Amino acid sequence: MLDRDQLETFAVVIEQQSFEKAASALSITRGAVSQRIKALEESLSTVLVLRDRPVSPTPAGEVLLRYVKALRIMEGSALQELAPQPKLHAPVPLSIAVNADSLATWFPEVLKELLLSQLVALEVIADDQDHTSQLLSRGEVIGCISTSAKAADGFVAECLGAMEYRCYATPDFAVSAFPDGLTVPSVLATPAVLFNRKDSLHDDFLKSRFGFPIDRYAKHFLPSPVALLEGVAMGAGYGLIPSTQAQPVVDSGRLVDLCPNHRVMVDLYWHHWELEPPLAHDVTALIVKVAQRELVSRAVEEPVLVVAGSDDSARGPRHASPAVASNKTKADCNTH
Incomplete structure (x- = not known):
């Protein structure tokens, strides 16, 4: 039987990432924390905690x-x-x-x-x-x-399903920045609104749109879904936004879909x-x-850009690589 006090002490050490903070949280001494962790490791014959700053678990500790x-x-x-x-x-x-x-x-x-x-x-x-x-x-x-x-x-x-993203801008911004539609020259001359520097969804969208990568365009970085939406809605640039999030703003006439026949799933x-x-x-x-x-639902048969793989930003999706089953x-x- 594993000792419950030792287990709880171990968990608090990992959660607090510190022996000292764990001792404070448990209202015991730093020495008592160390003794409990040592006894637990001896009972299991394995090292559970990496004594670094911050403290982290070993694979056995995980x-x-x-x-x-x-x-x-x-x-x-x-x-x-x-x-x-x-x-x-x-x-x-x-x-x-x-x-x-x-x-x-x-x-x-x-x-x-x-x-x-x-x-x-x-x-x-x-x-x-x-x-x-x-x-x-x-x-x-x-x-x-x-x-x-x-x-x-x-x-x-x-599998949960798919989020749909579309490319939006204000009506005035669309007329002034893209009078001939979304073209390579207009994209290179127009700022896009992205989530952060790790956000490659816009790059994936442009590559799908034109058939080759484009990355040397001006970018605003607004690391909040609400801030990104507002940045586009104020006319600071154009960008990819979840369609459900943007729909009320579209219905009010403040945003238009720049590529109605091109969505990102x-x-x-x-x-x-x-x-x-x-x-x-x-x-x-x-x-x-x-x-x-x-x-x-992804059962709908429609030409789309499907993004799957590993998402490197808190926003979520980021690489257009095949999903690995x-x-x-x-x-x-x-x-x-």
Whole structure:
């Protein structure tokens, strides 16, 4: 049997990324923290913690951290069921990682149901895919949204559907900057609005549009979906925006679609533990249900630019490389 105090101390050390901060959080001495971690490592005959700054788990530590997180979730769920009155026990802490464009469009429907249930104390981390994947593998989050179809060992990637992006500008900007439509000379002379320097979605769009790469054009970087939309809507440039996010502004006449017959589709996947506690399984089911209702079905046969692979920015999609199938990908977005 693993010692619960040792397990909890180990988890807090990883979460706080420091022995000193963990000691403060647990109201014990720094020496007591070290002794518990050492005893746990000896009982398992393996090193669990890299004593660097910041502290991080070893591969064995990542496995153990996932176990502790699952244990916390199962314990919290059991205490809620055993409580004499509904909602008497504290909500169960859960952490998930979500890309910014999802947070700005369809994911609030998930948040509404989770937060109003009062069953979980939710932490949402918006970050780039490389970092969120590390958070998932370490057990710091129970799942993350990614454009990669390939799941790591011990995880499952479920297809959620696709986000649709279109290229927008204000009517005045479109007339002045693109009098002859979206041409190579006009693109080179006109600023585009991008999410950040890692955002290659606009490059992918232009390459698909013209048949060759174009990257030497002026760029504004606004690392927020709301700020990016407002930047385009104020006439600072043109850019790719999720169509659901832009639709109210289009309906008001403030934005027009520069390429009505050219959309960009981005497949999204929910990566989660292969063996989930019941509460985490319920969260996965909710995310899949809402996504399949709100996202675009890829069954529609229409010429589109499909972006899949690894997303290097918090916005989400970024590379037009083929999605790599995995035996742990539960559904193919192309048949969703």
